[in-house]
Amino acid sequence: MAVELLAWTSVTRDSGLCGYADVRLGKTLRINGVAVGFTKGSAWAATPSKSIGGGKYEKVVEWLNRESSDRFAAAVLSAVEASHPEATSS
Numbered sequence: 001m002a003v004e005l006l007a008w009t010s011v012t013r014d015s016g017l018c019g020y021a022d023v024r025l026g027k028t029l030r031i032n033g034v035a036v037g038f039t040k041g042s043a044w045a046a047t048p049s050k051s052i053g054g055g056k057y058e059k060v061v062e063w064l065n066r067e068s069s070d071r072f073a074a075a076v077l078s079a080v081e082a083s084h085p086e087a088t089s090s
Contacts, residue, residue: 003023007022022034031061032048034046047072
């Protein structure tokens with residue numbers, strides 16, 4: 001899965017969140033606000049979500065299977081770490 005990092009916004013670590021990535025998937029899809037974090041010894045990336053109140057969030061886009069989700073997360077992490085190696089360090 002080809003993912004290009006378009007922008008990276010680092011945040012002060014809170015609950016494992018390291019920052020947000022804007023990425024291009026393939027040639028025609030841009031996804032803004034991909035959350036990137038490091039929790040319990042492993043890095044992760046999650047598609048954007050929106051608050052629905054009461055501390056609950058709803059996914060804006062989602063993968064229909066775990067394999068696609070894992071491939072996307074790995075590609076985003078690789079792109080972020082290539083440009084910002086400190087982003088997901090423990």
